[in-house]
Amino acid sequence: xxxxxxxxxxxxxxxxxxxxxxxxxxxxxxxxxxxxxxxxxxxxxxxxxxxxxxxxxxxxxxxxxxxxxxxxxxxxxxxxxxxxxxxxxxxxxxxxxxxxxxxxxxxx
Amino acid sequence: xxxxxxxxxxxxxxxxxxxxxxxxxxxxxxxxxxxxxxxxxxxxxxxxxxxxxxxxxxxxxxxxxxxxxxxxxxxxxxxxxxxxxxxxxxxxxxxxxxxxxxxxxxxx
Numbered sequence: 001x002x003x004x005x006x007x008x009x010x011x012x013x014x015x016x017x018x019x020x021x022x023x024x025x026x027x028x029x030x031x032x033x034x035x036x037x038x039x040x041x042x043x044x045x046x047x048x049x050x051x052x053x054x055x056x057x058x059x060x061x062x063x064x065x066x067x068x069x070x071x072x073x074x075x076x077x078x079x080x081x082x083x084x085x086x087x088x089x090x091x092x093x094x095x096x097x098x099x100x101x102x103x104x105x106x107x108x
Numbered sequence: 109x110x111x112x113x114x115x116x117x118x119x120x121x122x123x124x125x126x127x128x129x130x131x132x133x134x135x136x137x138x139x140x141x142x143x144x145x146x147x148x149x150x151x152x153x154x155x156x157x158x159x160x161x162x163x164x165x166x167x168x169x170x171x172x173x174x175x176x177x178x179x180x181x182x183x184x185x186x187x188x189x190x191x192x193x194x195x196x197x198x199x200x201x202x203x204x205x206x207x208x209x210x211x212x213x214x215x216x
Binding site: 001 | 120
């Protein structure tokens with residue numbers, strides 16, 4: 001679903017990844033991380049899609065919120081498991097959203 | 109494929125979308141737009157994934173390059189066709205990439 005984010009400026013974390021062939025535990029952990037992220041202060045929304053490439057974009061109020069989520073204890077464990085097992089490669093980009101516009105969204 | 113972008117700062121355009129049920133001509137136009145974008149001055153790379161949601165992130169050297177691409181003549185036609193037929197909804201976010209880090213990528 002397209003995230004309903006507030007007016008810019010806010011932050012985006014673009015997480016692009018390819019998976020290894022070891023998928024055991026990945027879905028459960030991804031779902032738990034989604035739940036935990038939503039509980040974080042400063043979380044604004046997220047969007048996710050996967051075919052041969054996975055792209056997850058999460059939106060945050062500020063850099064401090066991103067830093068707190070990066071260092072959240074269960075997320076730290078998930079990040080280590082991700083590097084050790086599930087991800088073949090990834091790239092994370094921290095971005096300041098300066099402008100946005102949309103089409104066909106309700107309440108926008 | 110994960111885009112090989114230069115060191116930040118640079119710009120990202122996050123284009124999140126859902127498709128309508130009218131798909132005629134979409135793939136061909138998407139492929140042509142990808143080809144034309146790559147020829148633009150300031151184009152740095154792009155990443156794309158789709159399941160129920162489509163996410164395409166394109167990377168650019170600066171805001172001027174984004175503006176030129178937005179106003180490129182064939183791209184203008186494609187944008188109109190997109191609104192009129194292929195897209196049910198979309199959101200475009202223009203972002204300054206401030207930092208990035210990666211894992212498992214060659215030559216990084």
